[in-house]
Amino acid sequence: MRRAHHPEAGEITLTGVMAALSDPIRVGLVRVLADGRERGWGELQAPVAKSTLSHHLRVLRDAGLTRTRQEGTRCFVVLRREDVQARLPGLLQAVLAAAEEDDIGRQVSVKGAERPA
Amino acid sequence: MRRAHHPEAGEITLTGVMAALSDPIRVGLVRVLADGRERGWGELQAPVAKSTLSHHLRVLRDAGLTRTRQEGTRCFVVLRREDVQARLPGLLQAVLAAAEEDDIGRQVSVKGAERPA
DNA sequence: TTCGATGTTCGTGAAACATCGAACAAGCTA
DNA sequence: TAGCTTGTTCGATGTTTCACGAACATCGAA
Numbered sequence: 001m002r003r004a005h006h007p008e009a010g011e012i013t014l015t016g017v018m019a020a021l022s023d024p025i026r027v028g029l030v031r032v033l034a035d036g037r038e039r040g041w042g043e044l045q046a047p048v049a050k051s052t053l054s055h056h057l058r059v060l061r062d063a064g065l066t067r068t069r070q071e072g073t074r075c076f077v078v079l080r081r082e083d084v085q086a087r088l089p090g091l092l093q094a095v096l097a098a099a100e101e102d103d104i105g106r107q108v109s110v111k112g113a114e115r116p117a
Numbered sequence: 118m119r120r121a122h123h124p125e126a127g128e129i130t131l132t133g134v135m136a137a138l139s140d141p142i143r144v145g146l147v148r149v150l151a152d153g154r155e156r157g158w159g160e161l162q163a164p165v166a167k168s169t170l171s172h173h174l175r176v177l178r179d180a181g182l183t184r185t186r187q188e189g190t191r192c193f194v195v196l197r198r199e200d201v202q203a204r205l206p207g208l209l210q211a212v213l214a215a216a217e218e219d220d221i222g223r224q225v226s227v228k229g230a231e232r233p234a
Numbered sequence: 235t236t237c238g239a240t241g242t243t244c245g246t247g248a249a250a251c252a253t254c255g256a257a258c259a260a261g262c263t264a
Numbered sequence: 265t266a267g268c269t270t271g272t273t274c275g276a277t278g279t280t281t282c283a284c285g286a287a288c289a290t291c292g293a294a
Contacts, residue, residue, distance in 0.1 A: 014215045015139050022136035023252085041271065052253055054272060059251095073261045073270045088215045094207035098131045121242095140282085158241070169283055171242060176281090190240045190291045 004061055004068045009083035012064035017088060020063035021095055026056050028105020030065060033079040034096050039110065041075050046108045121178060121185045126200035129181035134205060137180035138212055143173050145222020147182060150196040151213055156227065158192050163225045 021027055025046055033039060046053055057077060060066045065084060069076045084092045099105060138144055142163055150156060163170055174194060177183045182201060186193045201209050216222060 014212065014219060014221055015141055015144065018135050018212070019139035022132050022139055024132055025252095027132065042269095048252085049254055050271075051255075051273080055252075058272090070271095073259095075271065088211060090207055090211035091215060094205060094211050095131065095135075098205045098208060102131060104131055142282095159239095165282090166284055167241075168243080168285075172282070175242090187241095190289095192241065 004058075004070075006061060006067055007064040009064070009080075009086055012084060012087040014088060014091075016063045017065060017084070017091065020059050020065055023056070023059075024105050025108060026060055026105075027095070027099050028108030029056060029060060030079065030092075031096065031099055031105050032108055032110055033066065033077060036079065036081065038069070038076045038078045041077070043111045044077075044108065045111050121175075121187075123178060123184055124181040126181070126197075126203055129201060129204040131205060131208075133180045134182060134201065134208065137176050137182055140173070140176075141222050142225060143177055143222075144212070144216050145225025146173060146177060147196060147209075148213065148216055148222050149225055149227055150183065150194060153196065153198065155186070155193045155195045158194070160228045161194075161225065162228050 021030065025048065028046065029044065032044065041053075041057075044053065046056075048056070057066070057068070061068055061077075064087075065080060066077050067080050069078075081092065138147065142165065145163065146161065149161065158170075158174070161170065163173075165173070174183070174185070178185055178194075181204075182197060183194050184197050186195075198209065
């Protein structure tokens with residue numbers, strides 16, 4: 001469980017973010033985090049092995065889209081909405097709206113939340 | 118020189134577009150086409166072999182970002198701005214603004230246009 | 235018909251990516 | 265201390281992507 005590297009807000013790149021959000025699972029994760037609430041790893045449900053989920057969360061973090069905090073043995077994630085907005089104005093908003101419209105990333109959910117069948 | 122397949126406007130997907138625009142060269146191509154003018158293949162300058170350029174143009178076309186027209190032996194491309202806007206409102210605008218800001222894809226230009234050093 | 239120009243496709247590598255299970259590290263808890 | 269939980273890292277595998285040059289197809293011009 002090593003230290004996670006987070007890029008500065010200024011280091012967020014357009015192509016990095018585009019690449020990170022070109023995977024439905026990662027879009028789903030961002031959607032789940034879109035309400036701004038911090039979530040624990042364990043709350044996140046996705047149809048992949050935990051090592052794969054760890055990988056996806058790392059890609060999001062490396063792209064500067066999320067921030068990870070560690071507390072004891074468990075981790076929490078938040079969307080870095082302001083930072084992304086500062087560097088790429090309007091992008092996240094457009095992506096989230098489109099993802100919502102097409103229900104992209106519906107495979108990802110939060111444990112305990114009401115999931116529409 | 119076979120028929121090029123173009124997805125319908127409705128078939129444009131978020132993740133497809135995100136993936137297509139996660140490459141600086143393709144962002145550069147879109148930037149060049151952003152003025153809405155149709156361009157001939159030969160006008161496009163990019164630091165890659167022509168087969169590679171053909172590949173990138175195909176990826177853009179397959180994602181629904183551009184439309185290709187054939188005239189004799191040569192081809193022309195246009196940005197499908199309205200179609201993309203209809204499916205993914207605000208996305209292209211945000212990408213273009215960010216690309217302009219960071220000068221992403223500057224390696225791509227139009228032959229004969231003034232290129233700032 | 236022969237040639238040149240223009241794109242596409244093919245064959246091929248190298249690199250990146252998604253995915254998994256297994257092994258590992260670190261911190262609680264018993 | 266031993267064991268459980270949580271998340272990361274490693275190695276393997278298969279797929280996709282990017283890149284190139286070469287070969288091919290097509291059209292217009294000589």
